[in-house]
Amino acid sequence: MTDDAPIRPRLVLATTLLPEGPEGVERLRVALEAGDVASVLIDPAGHSAAAFQDFCEAVVPMVQDAGAAAIVVEDTRCAGRVKADGFHAPEGTIEALGEAMARFSPRLIVGTSGFNTRHDALEAGERMPDYVLFGKLGADGEAEPHRRNLDLAEWWASIVEIPCIVQGGGDLATLPQAIATGAEFILLSRAIFGQAEGVAERVAEANRLFDEAVAAEAA
Template identity: 30%
Template sequence: MNDAATRLVLVTPRQFDPQTFAPRLAAALKSADVAAVILDLDTEDTQAWRTAAEVLRPLAHEAGAPLLLRSRADLVRELGVDGVHVSGDAKAVAAAGKALKPDLIVGAGDCTMRHAAMTIGETSPDYVFLGRLGPEDVGAAPSLVEWWIELFEVPCVAMAAEDWGDVDRLVRAKADFIALRDLVWADAKGPEAALERARALMPGQRVSAA
């Protein structure tokens, strides 16, 4: 079972201007201890991914947070980022692992059911993502997190999508990591205020030393 403090993973908006978004990400990274940043874009345009990664990578690295590309394992080495978050099936996860591990991170998921999580977990990713990323993110059920933590060694990243009560429930379920997107970027008071709220709900969470 996991007795360590839950940490944060930030997921970018699916659409943003990198230069405009960069100060917001920098502020967020200074407001909390962020374990990783997942770059998630709603386009297949390679140049858009390249531009976003070039702008955000230095900010993430300065804060000590790996930058992962969602489902673009083909660009990881070219763009000098730290790994990939695979949203595909077990075959896609295994292919990414073969191409990138052991020197780079291969996380995987978008799992809302036990069977899907077990199938992904059998590919030995660095983490399993519980919940689903998409046009409308789906949060992880606390019962799914509790089940995973009780039975498996692979860390889980649990998505908090609906409200701040989700964060509290996932912390109580002992998730290894909690992923946040709209709760941070859509906060009317800004990402710093959102992450201050997250820290209050997460024992052991601290402001980044960066």
């Protein structure tokens, strides 16, 4: 971010908490239909390889039909098989990021996470991924976002043109903290999918808070 124009962040969802099978697919469908979603990080955590493949085959077309980017985490073979829009390298190593860039970019979106210092984040940025995530999938158990992630996202958004995603907390009440960083995208999982009921309402509320923050800054 190189000027003072208000940033209206967009929502990124992680599937980490979604159950396998039709129930998880349906919850994601409800979320996608409830408001603007930029992309979905499809997380293999808790899935066998076969079950994750099945899950991706079910949700990738649905995410794409909703106008969002379907980004497969960690599993390179699955990302190719299901014709995902992108691949996310979560290892936090330059080697893994370099391999992902060589294999998928520019054909697919390539993002990364796990770089937890300014130096390491800048080194990752030199490889020119499409985005950098500050946070760790599944690490949003607390109501508030992690302070380190907020600080890194605010610093990055102020000086680097490559977009960043900042991981929000597990409670929508703390979403303004993530919005205040100026990050282009905010990742939510527990705050949206932590309870089976009310998914649509929480997606709508997140987008309302994004709009409210931009309006307040522009006033």
